[in-house]
Amino acid sequence: MPRQTIVIDPVTRIEGHSKISIHLDEQGHVEEAYFHVGQFRGFEKFCEGRPFYEMPSLMARICGICPVSHLIASAKACDAILAVRIPENAARLRTILNLAQIVQSHALSFFYLSSADLLLGMDSDPGKRNIFGVMQANPEMARDGIRLRQFGQQIIEGLAGKRIHPSWVVPGGVNDPLTAERRDHILQGIPEAIAITARTLDWFKTGMERFREEIRTFANFPTLFMGLVGADGGLEFYDGKLRFLDAGGHIVADGLEGDAYDQYIAEIAHPWTYLKTSYYKPLGYPDGVYRVGPLARMNLIDHCGTPRAGQEWAEFRELDRGAVLSSFYFHYARLIEILYALEKMEQLLHSPDILDTNVRAHARANNAEGVGVSEAPRGTLIHHYKVDRDGLITWANLIIATGHNNAAMNRGVLQVARHFVHGNKLSEGMLNRVEAVIRTFDPCLSCSTHADGRMALKIELRGHAGELLDVMM
Amino acid sequence: MSRLLIIGYGNPLRGDDAVGYLAAERLRELLTGPDIEILAVHQLTPELADPISRAERVIFIDAAVTGEPGVILERPITPAPDSGGYTHHSTPSALLAASATLFGSSPEATLYSIPGESFEFGEGLTPRVAESLESLCTVCFSLPSSLQI
Numbered sequence: 001m002p003r004q005t006i007v008i009d010p011v012t013r014i015e016g017h018s019k020i021s022i023h024l025d026e027q028g029h030v031e032e033a034y035f036h037v038g039q040f041r042g043f044e045k046f047c048e049g050r051p052f053y054e055m056p057s058l059m060a061r062i063c064g065i066c067p068v069s070h071l072i073a074s075a076k077a078c079d080a081i082l083a084v085r086i087p088e089n090a091a092r093l094r095t096i097l098n099l100a101q102i103v104q105s106h107a108l109s110f111f112y113l114s115s116a117d118l119l120l121g122m123d124s125d126p127g128k129r130n131i132f133g134v135m136q137a138n139p140e141m142a143r144d145g146i147r148l149r150q151f152g153q154q155i156i157e158g159l160a161g162k163r164i165h166p167s168w169v170v171p172g173g174v175n176d177p178l179t180a181e182r183r184d185h186i187l188q189g190i191p192e193a194i195a196i197t198a199r200t201l202d203w204f205k206t207g208m209e210r211f212r213e214e215i216r217t218f219a220n221f222p223t224l225f226m227g228l229v230g231a232d233g234g235l236e237f238y239d240g241k242l243r244f245l246d247a248g249g250h251i252v253a254d255g256l257e258g259d260a261y262d263q264y265i266a267e268i269a270h271p272w273t274y275l276k277t278s279y280y281k282p283l284g285y286p287d288g289v290y291r292v293g294p295l296a297r298m299n300l301i302d303h304c305g306t307p308r309a310g311q312e313w314a315e316f317r318e319l320d321r322g323a324v325l326s327s328f329y330f331h332y333a334r335l336i337e338i339l340y341a342l343e344k345m346e347q348l349l350h351s352p353d354i355l356d357t358n359v360r361a362h363a364r365a366n367n368a369e370g371v372g373v374s375e376a377p378r379g380t381l382i383h384h385y386k387v388d389r390d391g392l393i394t395w396a397n398l399i400i401a402t403g404h405n406n407a408a409m410n411r412g413v414l415q416v417a418r419h420f421v422h423g424n425k426l427s428e429g430m431l432n433r434v435e436a437v438i439r440t441f442d443p444c445l446s447c448s449t450h451a452d453g454r455m456a457l458k459i460e461l462r463g464h465a466g467e468l469l470d471v472m473m
Numbered sequence: 474m475s476r477l478l479i480i481g482y483g484n485p486l487r488g489d490d491a492v493g494y495l496a497a498e499r500l501r502e503l504l505t506g507p508d509i510e511i512l513a514v515h516q517l518t519p520e521l522a523d524p525i526s527r528a529e530r531v532i533f534i535d536a537a538v539t540g541e542p543g544v545i546l547e548r549p550i551t552p553a554p555d556s557g558g559y560t561h562h563s564t565p566s567a568l569l570a571a572s573a574t575l576f577g578s579s580p581e582a583t584l585y586s587i588p589g590e591s592f593e594f595g596e597g598l599t600p601r602v603a604e605s606l607e608s609l610c611t612v613c614f615s616l617p618s619s620l621q622i
Contacts, residue, residue, distance in 0.1 A: 064515060112519065131519055132554050132567060135574045142519075143575050150520045 001028055004423060011035075011435050018445055020413055020434055028423025033414040035406075035438060037275040037445050044396045052081050052365060052387045057167045059383065059398075065108070065444055068101035068156060069376030070383070071169045072238065076372025077383040078171030080259065081391075083366035089356040090173030095238040096186075096348050097159050097169065098374060099341040102237060103193070104152025105377035106294070106334045106341075109442040110200070111145025114331060117436050118207065122214070123429030141203070144196040148338070151193045155345070158182050173360035183349050190346050194308070197339045201312060204335060211328060217419040218437045219327035219412025222247030224280055224290035225299045226404065228375050229254075233302030235309075235340055237375040243300050244280055244290065249322035252280070258373030261382055265399065275445065277406040278399060289411075292379025292404040293441065294333035299323040304336075306343035312336045327412055330440040365391040376401050378442055402443040412437045475510035476622050478528035478580075479613065480521065482514045483536050489589025489602045493534040499610050508622045517563040525568055526576030530620055532613065533565045533584040536602075540588030543601030545609055550582040585609055 160166030280288030379401030481497025
């Protein structure tokens with residue numbers, strides 16, 4: 001048979017637009033597979049010339065799913081430009097906002113995007129394999145997903161004014177302190193949210209056995225892992241320092257400062273996608289390929305930091321003697337992180353100083369550049385800005401979680417395609433598994449695509465009559 | 474529990490697509506009261522099934538891609554499960570179906586849509602659509618009295 005290419009376009013139930021191509025040889029065997037991201041956004045370029053203090057609200061517009069994550073990383077980069085240490089309670093409030101973002105985004109990924117595969121099965125009717133199919137098959141699970149996401153969003157709205165593109169987080173801290181009424185309202189909702197997460201975890205763990213083949217083949221290979229770790233080795237989303245771990249569970253590098261990221265992280269561009277690939281510089285590419293996000297964080301930490309999530313984490317780590325390698329377990333890790341986020345928010349809201357009104361430090365631009373690093377739902381997020389003497393942005397670089405995972409996602413697509421896809425007999429379920437491996441990473445593509453030097457783009461300038469005037473590659 | 478729920482949706486940065494969103498924002502100023510809830514959202518998401526289930530009457534306001542720009546279209550909405558793979562948005566019918574399945578209530582609902590003239594990037598409505606927004610707000614303003622709220 002002739003060589004063929006199977007194209008899955010678009011990849012469904014992910015954030016953003018992409019396609020997968022699977023290349024078959026003459027025997028119908030999978031030779032190569034690629035995850036292509038065709039959308040492109042130029043935030044790094046068009047923010048040049050803007051005042052740095054506009055950056056958090058500008059950057060929040062990168063994405064409707066994770067505006068809070070960008071707000072946090074951007075504000076931290078601006079804190080560094082101001083050269084201030086923000087008030088303790090401002091950091092506490094930003095942390096709560098970031099944790100609420102973890103809850104709503106993870107709930108979206110697990111319940112809205114992936115639960116249909118897990119509940120109805122990878123081979124189930126594609127017309128029903130969505131959140132509305134879940135509603136029919138298991139209304140309690142669908143209700144739980146809706147409640148949990150709603151809870152995360154309500155916290156964001158309550159703190160920051162609105163769910164999407166809030167502007168409460170500013171360089172130097174936050175705009176307003178927390179009110180007792182708002183604190184009590186959030187606290188009231190936490191027990192129900194914890195109960196939902198606990199029963200979903202039980203359901204997931206009980207059903208994992210059905211997915212033995214997917215666990216074995218869903219981007220299950222050795223890579224490094226990277227993420228922020230707290231000063232005590234605990235799970236950390238707002239602060240902390242970066243740690244790299246190898247597949248055997250050994251620490252490769254630890255205590256790395258975020259502002260020196262370019263000493264250990266490098267990026268490359270590929271001709272088939274706008275999504276850049278990051279790697280650990282000292283090992284080069286491809287040996288330095290790493291993963292970030294929930295699975296990475298569960299592997300990296302020495303302990304979780306909250307009681308119930310801590311117990312779940314200990315059980316999770318029993319899955320493997322070294323690092324847990326199968327990306328199928330991203331789902332599992334995501335649920336543990338929701339539990340942690342809820343418990344941690346409760347702890348922070350009970351802090352005696354949580355209503356402290358000193359929530360913002362004021363200063364002018366004192367540094368010519370600043371780096372902000374935080375953990376977004378999908379992994380480590382880095383914002384790096386340079387400013388001129390007037391505080392106007394002259395250069396910006398964003399390294400997005402989905403970009404860190406790009407190489408692993410591509411390898412994962414190939415692994416799944418080689419295992420499940422055979423050119424002489426195709427089934428929808430096979431191809432759904434190729435998409436489902438991407439869903440485990442929960443990629444968010446709109447903010448992660450940008451060019452690095454050579455762009456995979458050809459621009460033709462044509463006159464009125466259609467004549468070609470110029471070409472830029 | 475709100476007796477009247479108004480959901481205006483659209484992208485405020487895509488020209489006339491903003492008409493539903495802007496109508497909801499305007500109606501928030503015009504219509505107030507414990508029995509009225511008004512939501513301005515970018516898109517319809519499954520969690521809206523919850524407030525829908527708690528309302529007696531739901532009004533959806535959206536822009537339309539086809540049709541005579543500025544003409545106000547009105548049609549009743551009935552529950553119908555969404556057969557597409559949900560990623561980012563839903564439909565009024567699917568939300569009514571979700572409300573019935575999950576929360577046991579599917580209120581009477583109407584969709585007002587206004588065909589747009591331009592959906593290019595940027596803020597601001599084209600003149601005919603802006604005029605229709607005002608007319609639609611007048612229609613919605615009288616809803617509470619016609620519904621005896």
